[in-house]
């Protein structure tokens with residue numbers, strides 16, 4: 001287990017991490033999310049003893065990293081895949097790491113096979129592509145067969161097959177009871193890889209909860225409603241009824257209505273009472289990306305001038321709260337820049353749950369500015385769109401699992417593909 005308590009790091013006047021406390025538990029993949037410059041790498045560096053905290057402390061298995069006996073056999077990490085002596089071959093790079101930690105040379109060939117680099121093991125790593133470099137970095141992290149693994153952006157530069165492989169690898173390592181802490185900006189990937197999330201913004205903790213709870217706490221589930229196209233005036237009647245009942249209504253691009261604030265049975269009843277036939281009434285849950293964007297939108301330091309907070313205010317809510325509805329103004333669901341907030345009051349799809357972790361309300365003057373976090377709601381009962389399948393039982397199974405899932409490669413375009421096949425692929 002990794003445990004951080006009041007972790008703070010200042011670089012001169014810059015506070016990169018402030019008062020960060022969290023635990024990363026074994027047996028699950030824990031995602032580490034945050035906007036650019038929010039302090040993820042700094043935190044990982046402190047976990048690995050590469051940076052000294054200004055205040056607070058962090059331990060791995062109860063000990064500061066520097067006090068761990070033979071640390072490389074207990075903790076493996078991929079921080080910067082480019083931190084390799086480019087003149088050395090992949091194999092020699094791993095051999096030198098192995099020798100430093102008393103790891104047998106046979107393990108080097110083993111991990112080269114696991115990451116699919118056996119065919120290019122004797123090539124200089126300076127000629128490696130971004131993805132090959134990532135694979136080499138992952139091989140180095142696995143070298144000591146450690147119980148605790150940290151990966152900073154492991155899928156950076158990997159092709160789709162490589163991304164799938166990393167996803168299965170992370171899950172496999174966690175299923176073996178290891179502690180797996182992985183940072184990424186790829187929300188779709190995190191949604192299917194991690195079970196738990198730690199989210200930071202401007203160096204401070206924004207959230208520490210399961211992926212499922214995170215999505216529920218930071219997004220609004222909604223219903224898609226489509227009145228029959230053949231009934232003139234049905235749409236207007238329904239929008240008015242929904243608004244008067246306290247629902248918030250937006251217009252989907254395809255003409256359907258997106259309704260928050262009302263449970264599905266109530267929407268059905270309202271349609272029936274208004275004599276409106278429905279062609280669609282379906283529940284929907286927001287994606288991890290939507291939930292993440294909503295939580296972190298005020299903690300983003302680097303933003304293109306092209307979308308400088310444009311559209312980050314929610315559009316007016318017609319008919320909400322019993323106000324008179326004025327047809328036909330039903331705002332469209334924005335395509336970007338705004339993420340639906342939870343509806344006021346009870347979320348019809350939610351049950352009570354613990355409140356999310358929040359950044360300290362007031363930080364000392366030298367602390368980074370805590371992003372304001374809007375009020376959040378209770379956890380939803382609807383399942384999160386996490387489609388993590390059962391992990392394979394062993395490393396051998398894992399490799400088989402990966403090869404089972406890969407697409408048909410009979411039309412392989414060039415031989416460079418074969419160079420990054422895993423051990424099992426090559427058979």
Ligand SMILES: Nc1ncnc2c1ncn2[C@@H]1O[C@H](COP(=O)(O)OP(=O)(O)OP(=O)(O)O)[C@@H](O)[C@H]1O
Nearest residue numbers: 011014015016034035036037038039040041042043
């Ligand atoms: N050695 C350093 N000296 C001064 N400032 C630093 C140093 N290392 C990091 N920082 C600053 O600390 C802040 C956090 O940086 P860090 O690299 O930890 O963020 P990050 O979340 O990993 O970002 P990214 O997602 O872009 O990789 C940034 O403002 C960065 O400029």
